[in-house]
Amino acid sequence: MEELTMQIPNADKMLSVNGIGLVTVAGFISEVGDISRFKNPKQIQKYAGFELVENSSGKHKGRTTISKRGRKIIYQVVLPLIRINQEFGSIYDYYRKRIKNPLKGQQAMIAVGCKLIRVFFAIMTKGVVFNGTKMIEDIHRPTQLPQAA
Incomplete structure (x- = not known):
């Protein structure tokens, strides 16, 4: 393999991404196939089942959840990844603890999974080397936290 x-x-x-092993890379490549058939990473996110769906009918507005249809390799690797990889772990913590619109645990895991898909897409299409510091800097965070009253 x-x-x-x-x-x-x-x-x-x-494989240079800390916390990503051979099985994950092989699984991602085998599930996605030829990366050139995708124009952007959003298409891979939908293919992987990370798109949001709303359970609504008529006047009833249901909960928004992930579709859970599609490939499973990214979802299975996110939990170990946020424990092993410091950069992805800090992204997870940021989504969970941000002041405006903090995410619940599974929602934050999905957000990290989508980030991993974008990282893999950039590596596969552009041939760039993973840079965790640059990935952390790309997240727009407020420069100052609001003062406690």
Whole structure:
């Protein structure tokens, strides 16, 4: 499996992400297939079942949840990833503890999974090397926290 995975361009760069192993890279590549058939990472998110759906009918407005249809490899790797990888762990903590619109646990995990898909998409299409510091800086956070009254 390692030999076949390493034949894919930029697969070695995906392995440079701390907390991502050979099984995850091989699983992602096998589930997504040819990355060039996707124009942006949002399409992969929908393909992976990370799109939001609302259970509504008529005047009833239901809860918004993830579709849970599609591929499972990203969802399965997120929990170990936020424990092992400091950068992804800090993103998870940020989503959980931000002042405006904090996310619940599973919602934050989905947000981290979507971030991982975007990272994989950039690595596979552009051939860039993962930079955790740059990934953290890309998140727009308020510069000052509001003062307690």
